[in-house]
Amino acid sequence: MARFLVKRIVHGLAVLWVVITLTFILLRITPGGPFDRERRLPPEVMANIEAKYHLDEPWLKQYGRYLRGILEGDLGPSYKYLDRNVSDIIADTFPTSALLGILALSFALIFSLPVGLCAAATRNRWADRGCVFLATLGISLPNFILGAVLIWFFSLKLGWFQAGRWGQLSSVVLPMITLGAASFAYLSYLLRSALLETLSEDFIRTARAKGLREINVLFKHALRNSFIPVLTVLGPLFAALVTGSFVVEYVFAIPGMGRFFITAVADRDYPLIMGVTLVYTTVLVCANLLVDLLYSLVDPRIKTH
């Protein structure tokens, strides 16, 4: 177990390093700089700015400086927000994004369970088809469109929820649904397929043959064995939620990290872009590690080495 853990952590760190390095190179070879304006700045001013941010140094030295900064928890200054550095901005905005992501994932997990169960277990052709139809619908609906529709209907027409004004309970509901909808659809579909497969296995027939109530067969025997495929996609799904939050935070004017990422890209605020990318990658690496550990909890047959 310990060896497995160490191996996964080393692998995660390698991924992080590759991403940092690639992003660093990418942003250096990108044409156009953060301080390009409509009117050219005088060369002396430009030189001073570059000296302040160490942009006049060779790349390798900048790279070394950046890596050292990461180890010390310093992600550098923001080019755009002069009074705050990148670490501050991330510390301010990350909790909001994380909360939204966790809420959306919980929403998707909780609601996909009954839908998947209903489709697979009732042995009703229409329930099953309905589930597949719903899943396709959910995957096809871009979250910016769903967000717009929800705001238009619930906020503008009915006045139930407030759009914007992040912080009140009522303003959290619509973004949560918007962000979680596609995952909900996908998870329902996945759970249905996994359940259909498990339900055709021998041990289910045995369980039924020995006279277990159907509800026990479903919950004790079938469901637990159908969680593996769901777990497998939780990593990528988390990635989808993370990037989905760029859009959802934009649509609902939520002061999270995703919205800062979008403006950072538009402003070419390189340290902020790198910082946010780094945080996302770290979150993903941790999520994947957690999923790996959960495997052995759900299915002890999977050995962790």
Added chain:
Amino acid sequence: MRMAQRFSARWQGNPLLLGSLAFILIVTLGALLAPLLSPYAPGGFDEKRILENPGWDHWLGTDELGRDLLTRILYGARVSMVVGFGTALIALLIGTIYGSISGYAGGALDNLLMRIVDIFYGLPDLLIFILLSLLLGRNIAGILIALALVTWVRFARITRGQVLQAKELIYVDGAKAIGASHVRIILRHILPNILAPILVTLTFSVPAAILAESTLSFIGLGINDPYSAWGTSWGTLAQDGWRAMRTYPHIIFFPALAIFLTILAFNFLGNGLRDILDPKAR
């Protein structure tokens, strides 16, 4: 062509598949024939007829500059279709070659190549895409390449898995025994037999690319080329409508509907194809 026979035998029982195919055809034709179908120019301002509701002259209404919305959607379909099909085809090319080499070679090379794919696969598509589009520029070609560089890993994975299985089959041994070259074995003996899953992946890649492009255009990081003769992305149209949604909801409604229905049609098509080509998968 056993595939074609199977296809024609099955499509009759699947109205969703047929409807989707018809819809995709309509959108494609609309994109191709936009100048013939519409009496208006996509950038044709008309200051006397701004923000009109759907009516006889302007079927879907006009925007804040008096431009005909239907015309803009027709021209916008060009962007979506080129991005969708273009991305899928480039990704197919890169991914199948990469995956074939990885699966066929096996061993350490396979291990290394798949590690690279794993890194790409784990990162959020939209994140890589945004970073790449910074470098490649926010025009159609740049967006296309950036999207393809994100999408190819799907093809690489699926091709590698299939090649791994196929290369153990007896007819591949036979081909080796009579001295066929590796390239010939891959192209003539392995690839034709693993076409079905690749085709399904291709079908699902088109809507994924359309979704990504329209999303990026909506948040203002997509194609940024106001003078393009191509037309404006549906995502940008939706963004225009988003700002006026409170008072003129029709301006966002129709582009959004176009995006949704097109993606939906491709996904239904993918589902249908998968059912036909791979009846075991559910």
